[in-house]
Amino acid sequence: MPNRLIRCEDIASHPDFRHLPALPGIAVDLRYAGTDNFVGRNLYGALDCAWLHRLAAEGLERAAALLQRRAPGHRLLVLDALRPHRVQLQLWDHLEGTDLRQYVADPARGSIHSFGMALDATLLGPDGREADMGTGYDEMTELSHPQHEQRFLATGELSPAQHRNRLLLREVLFDSGFQGIANEWWHFDMLDRQLVRDTFTRVE
Numbered sequence: 001m002p003n004r005l006i007r008c009e010d011i012a013s014h015p016d017f018r019h020l021p022a023l024p025g026i027a028v029d030l031r032y033a034g035t036d037n038f039v040g041r042n043l044y045g046a047l048d049c050a051w052l053h054r055l056a057a058e059g060l061e062r063a064a065a066l067l068q069r070r071a072p073g074h075r076l077l078v079l080d081a082l083r084p085h086r087v088q089l090q091l092w093d094h095l096e097g098t099d100l101r102q103y104v105a106d107p108a109r110g111s112i113h114s115f116g117m118a119l120d121a122t123l124l125g126p127d128g129r130e131a132d133m134g135t136g137y138d139e140m141t142e143l144s145h146p147q148h149e150q151r152f153l154a155t156g157e158l159s160p161a162q163h164r165n166r167l168l169l170r171e172v173l174f175d176s177g178f179q180g181i182a183n184e185w186w187h188f189d190m191l192d193r194q195l196v197r198d199t200f201t202r203v204e
């Protein structure tokens with residue numbers, strides 16, 4: 001268990017966290033705060049989870065500015081940000097007995113979301129609609145894996161336009177300091193994961 005812990009209910013009083021509605025030009029639709037998620041129920045309830053650690057929030061602001069320059073009219077849509085550890089446990093438990101746990105960080109190690117240092121995001125096009133990424137958010141199939149994109153491009157299961165949308169999302173986030181993971185096009189971490197687990201405050 002990390003040395004530093006804070007309850008999600010107390011996050012507003014912690015100086016290291018920033019509230020997403022205060023970040024200009026970024027859209028937020030936290031899917032675990034409703035029923036449109038793979039568990040099928042609202043996991044955040046009365047908790048306000050529209051927060052990120054200031055280092056991740058600053059990276060997100062940089063990414064939004066880059067996106068404005070590279071693809072005017074597009075916006076970033078945050079699908080998940082700070083995820084309390086208690087919710088990570090529920091995601092993990094929901095997938096017990098399946099082979100899908102590769103898509104959820106083991107709470108025994110800790111999700112980078114629970115430190116406010118990871119976000120799930122997609123793009124909104126100039127028409128305000130979500131860009132087509134080839135799969136939906138949290139779609140737990142190989143077609144969602146960045147590591148297999150070349151294969152799916154070759155078979156036609158991923159179109160060049162869908163791939164370009166993923167590349168644009170990745171470019172603006174990577175150029176702003178985030179890193180991706182091999183099996184989820186929507187997930188981005190700020191800083192080294194082990195460093196975050198060892199030295200940052202985890203939100204319970």
Ligand SMILES: C[C@@H](N)C(=O)N[C@H](C)C(=O)O
Nearest residue numbers: 103104105111112113187
């Ligand atoms: C569950 C999915 N949206 C996600 O964020 N996965 C990463 C690996 C996590 O649980 O930290």
Ligand SMILES: [Zn+2]
Nearest residue numbers: 119120187188
């Ligand atoms: Zn994620």
